Amino acid sequence: MELKITRIGNSLGVILPRELLIKLGLDKGDSLYVTETTDGFSASPYDPTYAAQMDAARTLMKSRRNALRELGKTE
Numbered sequence: 001m002e003l004k005i006t007r008i009g010n011s012l013g014v015i016l017p018r019e020l021l022i023k024l025g026l027d028k029g030d031s032l033y034v035t036e037t038t039d040g041f042s043a044s045p046y047d048p049t050y051a052a053q054m055d056a057a058r059t060l061m062k063s064r065r066n067a068l069r070e071l072g073k074t075e
Contacts, residue, residue: 003014016026024045026032034043061068 001017001020003016005012005014016024016032021027024032024043026045030045031047032043032045033047034041035048036042
């Protein structure tokens with residue numbers, strides 16, 4: 001899909017076609033994350049930094065399950 005760069009106010013930007021917004025599950029106000037890859041750039045509605053942080057948190061929670069269970073107890 002080819003997108004043209006256009007002037008939007010004092011900035012430059014692209015207009016995303018409705019079909020692309022639907023496929024990405026995006027709507028007004030949502031974020032689109034662009035990351036550099038070995039093949040160029042990739043655009044996704046998912047934040048890769050957040051995903052990496054969640055993976056690290058899941059690993060930590062799994063390895064410290066008993067400690068977290070004890071901290072969660074109320075008396």
